[in-house]
Amino acid sequence: MRTEAIVLRNIRWQDTSIITHALTDDYGRISIMTKGAFKRKENVMPYFDLFSITNFDLYKGNNMFYFNFADSAKVSGDLYKEPISFRVCSILSEIIIKTMLDNYSVPNVYPLTKRFLELLSEAENKLLFFSAWLIKYISFMGYRPIISDNKDELVICEDGIVVAEPASMVGHYRRVSFEESNLIKKLLFSEMSEIMRFDVGNESSMKILDLIIFYFKLSFSINKLNSYEELKKFLNGVI
Numbered sequence: 001m002r003t004e005a006i007v008l009r010n011i012r013w014q015d016t017s018i019i020t021h022a023l024t025d026d027y028g029r030i031s032i033m034t035k036g037a038f039k040r041k042e043n044v045m046p047y048f049d050l051f052s053i054t055n056f057d058l059y060k061g062n063n064m065f066y067f068n069f070a071d072s073a074k075v076s077g078d079l080y081k082e083p084i085s086f087r088v089c090s091i092l093s094e095i096i097i098k099t100m101l102d103n104y105s106v107p108n109v110y111p112l113t114k115r116f117l118e119l120l121s122e123a124e125n126k127l128l129f130f131s132a133w134l135i136k137y138i139s140f141m142g143y144r145p146i147i148s149d150n151k152d153e154l155v156i157c158e159d160g161i162v163v164a165e166p167a168s169m170v171g172h173y174r175r176v177s178f179e180e181s182n183l184i185k186k187l188l189f190s191e192m193s194e195i196m197r198f199d200v201g202n203e204s205s206m207k208i209l210d211l212i213i214f215y216f217k218l219s220f221s222i223n224k225l226n227s228y229e230e231l232k233k234f235l236n237g238v239i
Helices: 083-099 109-122 126-143 178-189 202-220 226-235
Strands: 002-013 017-024 028-034 053-060 065-074 154-157 160-163 174-176
Touching: 002 028, 002 083, 002 109, 017 083, 017 109, 053 109, 083 109, 083 126, 083 202, 083 226, 109 126, 126 178, 126 202, 154 202, 174 178, 174 202, 178 202
Parallel strands: 028 065
Antiparallel strands: 002 017, 002 053, 017 028, 053 065, 154 160, 154 174
């Protein structure tokens, strides 16, 4: 079986082998066992670079796929040089691993993720660009948010961005300005190639990302994203 896949995570197994979590178009998130990866005559490890887009030849086992060979791999240009790029990709990986079922393909998720990785090095604002990937991912996974066009006081909650009604507000929510709501709507409906040119400051972009992460956690009932906490620690002295 030949398939193109995005490498999300590698786990060393019994000294010489690795198990790889990867995202594919046809099979969704899959696990790949590469037996003797560190002992092979041919160096296969470049095919498993994190966030690379690799053409694999695999065969199906009982519980996972097994590596046969690969013939090409490419990685976003500045991924390992630019610290924000690597950190947002780490969040992307954690999100997909935590929220996608094994061997279950969700339409549009793979093309979206591949496009994100291909354009990431050119994106002027990587935080905002990742925010766009995330709000689209949430939508493709079945949690498309309501985004109100009303200019009254707004909140983001499990339903999306709605008019704040104090008497009926229950559960978790955060205040959202009309400008923030409008930008999130643009991120949801604009093409990735267009979003990469949006002119938004780093501080505003981080606030937008934080709001979308909040909505993601509510939608998927996830309490914490470790990679997002690492990004915030890193940016604490930057923004």
